[in-house]
Amino acid sequence: MQTVKIPVSIDPFRAASSRLVYQGVVPGVQLKRLNELCAGDCSDAAVSLECGVDLQGIVYLKGKAVTELTLICQRCMTLFTTEVTVEFCFGPCRTKAEIDELPDAYDPIECNEIGEVRLHQLIEDELIVAMPIIPMHQEIDCSAGSKDMVVGEIEPAHEERPNPFAVLEKLKSK
Numbered sequence: 001m002q003t004v005k006i007p008v009s010i011d012p013f014r015a016a017s018s019r020l021v022y023q024g025v026v027p028g029v030q031l032k033r034l035n036e037l038c039a040g041d042c043s044d045a046a047v048s049l050e051c052g053v054d055l056q057g058i059v060y061l062k063g064k065a066v067t068e069l070t071l072i073c074q075r076c077m078t079l080f081t082t083e084v085t086v087e088f089c090f091g092p093c094r095t096k097a098e099i100d101e102l103p104d105a106y107d108p109i110e111c112n113e114i115g116e117v118r119l120h121q122l123i124e125d126e127l128i129v130a131m132p133i134i135p136m137h138q139e140i141d142c143s144a145g146s147k148d149m150v151v152g153e154i155e156p157a158h159e160e161r162p163n164p165f166a167v168l169e170k171l172k173s174k
Contacts, residue, residue, distance in 0.1 A: 012092040015051035016059040022049040040070030071135035076143040086130040
């Protein structure tokens, strides 16, 4: 296996019949949506991808993608870098019926009108989903540390209000 640029799109059925294996990179500048979510540019995504057919005759695309992102820590509001790793296993489908019949081990991916799958878009989607929901440093690395932050004032608890059903209680006893 040699390191190559990952193709933008492939025909998964032809690639699976040839049992193609790709190891390479998707340039970070081509991951525009991922870059928009980051505080800085993301690094190139290192991708390994295996195309094949399983024992049931199901075509699959299985792989792993790793990239480094610059995000803003939501505790201390400073920049930090984190590595995002995602593993995926897709079963390409041409029709809705194929999607319904696909085993749970595979996530369905629809082929476009010419029967191809856009790999760069697929990899970018997976990396976006794998991003941390609330990006933060580790507590020991964070300048805010474990200090609790308070934003605004907390109003004191109100006096206990009368029970609105107390009237019903009086009617019940009659």
